[in-house]
Amino acid sequence: METNKTYRFILSGGGTGGHIYPAIAIADELKSRYPDAEFLFVGASDRMEMDKVPQAGYKIEGLWISGIQRKLTLRNLMFPIKLLASLLRSRKIIKAFKPDVVIGTGGFASGPLLQVATSKQIPSLIQEQNSYPGITNKLLGKRVATICVAYEGLEAFFPKEKIRLTGNPIRKDLLEIKDKHIEGKDAFALIHSKHTLLVLGGSLGAKRINELVASQLEFFEAQNVQLIWQCGKLYYDQYKGFNELKHVQVHAFLNRMDMAYAAADMIISRAGAISVSELCIVGKPTIFIPSPNVAEDHQTKNAIAVADKNAAILIREKDLESEFQNQFSELIANDEKRKTLSHNIEALALVDATNAIVNEVEKLLKN
Template identity: 70%
Template sequence: MSQNKSTYKFILSGGGTGGHIYPAIAIANELKSRYPKAEFLFVGAKDRMEMEKVPQAGYKIQGLWISGIQRKLTLKNLQFPFKLMSSLLKSIRIIRSFKPDVVIGTGGFASGPLLHAANSKRIPTLIQEQNSYPGITNKLLSKKANKICVAYDGLERFFPKEKLVLTGNPIRKDLIEVEGKTEAAKKEFQLVENKLTLLVLGGSLGARRVNQLIESKLDFFKSNNIQLIWQCGKLYQDQYSKHNSVDNIQVHAFLNQMDLAYAAADIIISRAGASSVSELCVVGKPVIFIPSPNVAEDHQIKNAQSIVDKSAAILIKESQLDSDFNSVFKGLVISKEQREALGENIKKLALVNATKDIADEVEKLLR
């Protein structure tokens, strides 16, 4: 190594949603286990969930005044040039004062100015791209990045081929072994023994159409002897919390103990964001994907379809929910064999060493 281990400093930037935050935390935890005396700093967007979640994970974070460009003309769009300039200047100050050895970006608005500032100071940068279709921030940053860790084949369409490393997406360590946590999960969520448990995941902010579906099917679930752990998202908590504690229904804005939620589940309904797909492969439970249609290049449908093609999950498009959901779900409830087959097949697709492999690439930039 080129310097004493204790002197390493890492900046990690990414956020806006759990899909960007948790990979960054997983990478930091892996690096910390290798270099216990290293210093870490996270950089996120002010007023976004990373400002809460990162300190909960035990790391310092600084916030930039930054947000994305809206598709329609809004006051926020008019503010964008000022936000960008403010964020670039603050990023330069952060880089100058912290003096990182490597800067790691996991996507989201804040990683743009921060990695741009690092590149301008010739500090090595690594991008971790979770999706099958990259966002504009990572596409722009890829030109100067030293290494790009990806979770899907075929991304040389967007990134310089010689910089790509196929690693998969980081998974939180507590999710890698959920099998032994069933009893703890039943106790945590106070589950009834003779009922199947449905876990509904709409992402950290929530998914309107998924929530509407679940609310419309509450009687259907009750008639099929299903108990429900329903993560409706922060934006929808007020709307759906009225169903909490009714007929074995639990409504949560956010699930802090995801390992126990996964351990409790017999069937999972989820969006098909990249981090969710990667986690669900590791967890190995039967999944119904309801991809969001409101994402660039329909990448959630592509993420889900890659799993469905291997007989490892079920995909229902939002446009097909009204016609197909009841029969598909009922089939899963009735057939233990189908549930077991889906669980076994999806587990075969897990890339459990992603976090370690990404940390290996970070280490190469230290030399």
């Protein structure tokens, strides 16, 4: 490998944090190995990556692109025009930046960029976070050199010889929470003799999970359970009044996720790919309540992949009223079940994912 060359990397993906944060983690690891490297992100011009990527210290270019809606809309009629414009813009970006490797982390913005990169024979890699790939990555899988995945069994969607089981990049501070249970409870001023339930619905919040928790506060109190409830910024005004209850803490978002995870004895969470990967690292008994309102119902598929290994409890939204109290009561009462779930979910953790993915990028540089 040339040692005096300044490498140039384009990373593309976005629309949600699940696509953006893995791309940033990969860029950070590449930067630590190649301090002189140049980086450019490419995202959708009207999505959250246009703010989050510059906050992480990287340049970003936007494409005029959006996903296809499931019903006939004006946005769908505009899609061919947006796609053509994005392909032309991607061609200009690649011609000007001259990347050595292009990396896609999913989301519709990565489609045009990697389509152009692969047509120009630029070494390209995609990272698929979910157990069921999105349409963009499914299409790109035939064209790229390497496909880094977080779940087994994706040969049904991608060429087997291109697949590398690496896991999803996760924040490094989560690797250091094992002996911080007391510190975590103290950070939230919690009572040490009570079970602590951490409720997570994502940065914006999860309407159905919030409704469930609000309806079960007396039940939790009767079970000697205290809550760290991250309800999301969209719902904070609606639920902040519950902070008056001694066993409830309502938060719009959590600045110290490591301390929240450390404090928790049990967790209720959505089943986005990055959340699932984090929870495998954290190794706490978890109830997944996947969102049914996402593309190809991929959260349910993510949750099934863990629950089938007796590593978590899966309750679908439609079954919450009939199943939740029974499932939760059994979890609280059964120490052995909690230990088994913790042990089994931890066994699924791929702790070195970012390094593994960047190792694959380095192989493309060498070739």
